[in-house]
Amino acid sequence: MDLKRYIRTVPNWPKPGVMFRDITTLLTSPEGFAQATDELAAHYRSLDFDKFAAIESRGFVFGAVLARAFNKPLVLLRKPGKLPAATERMEYSLEYGTDAIEVHKDAVSAGDRVVVIDDLLATGGTALAAIQLMEKLGGKVVEVGFVIDLPDVGGAKKLKAAGYTIFRLVQFEGD
């Protein structure tokens, strides 16, 4: 089945005019979740990389299944203040204000080839911060993988313009 049919659209959330793409309905469908993770795994089978880095918190769902399937390390990219050992951090701009993501310094080594995983690509702000965070530790992000891309919001264009490769299972355009 078309993967998009497992994804629920919730209009006007979190604010008027936004069509929110909700993956919880994909996760409660064993067929949908299997298809999504199998399609991601099939893609990554041909890529040369060392570890997955998953963005909190829905990225953890897909990153965990992939890391286990490939027998590769899973690195957690977390919101500030969640990681107990020595961390590196990268700030990024939001519509109003800034946010940041953190990673344990010893989770990525110089030369590591990293695949960053998140569920959804919108503005690309978090994904770009994740890439820069990996690079701060000497890692190389070989690809950023998403279940959903919202190309109208501009994230894919921004990441490609910065020289990075992205992969996504489905796209939702317009409203």
Add this chain to the structure above:
Amino acid sequence: MDLKRYIRTVPNWPKPGVMFRDITTLLTSPEGFAQATDELAAHYRSLDFDKFAAIESRGFVFGAVLARAFNKPLVLLRKPGKLPAATERMEYSLEYGTDAIEVHKDAVSAGDRVVVIDDLLATGGTALAAIQLMEKLGGKVVEVGFVIDLPDVGGAKKLKAAGYTIFRLVQFEGD
């Protein structure tokens, strides 16, 4: 290898006197992550249940792998304000103040047999709220599964006293 050896202990975090048990070092070890998820899966193979419900956010890591391994639905139990469709919520007490967890109302149906998954059992406050949240929707929690139990903090005792079954892979007692 003993699973505990994959788990890093960070002293005095998040506050003085606390020995924080850090699973990120288990996740960056493919052997450790495989062992933990295989041991959980081996246990759940003999249990009769319908779906996994995973607690945000480290619970997502283990819940996702289990849901995929068993071809069962994965329900996300999230912090307030994250779920876009109609939700049910359960508040619980913290040391100071209260917190809450939410779930989509249509993610659990009356009669569903649910296994709740989280990474760590400490006071049991979040786990008990998760159980009550499932019950509010008519579900029955057949077990709550954790990677780590800290029995000295009292969560296991509290959940058992309330009549619930727990399962954990490892225990850390004292400091």
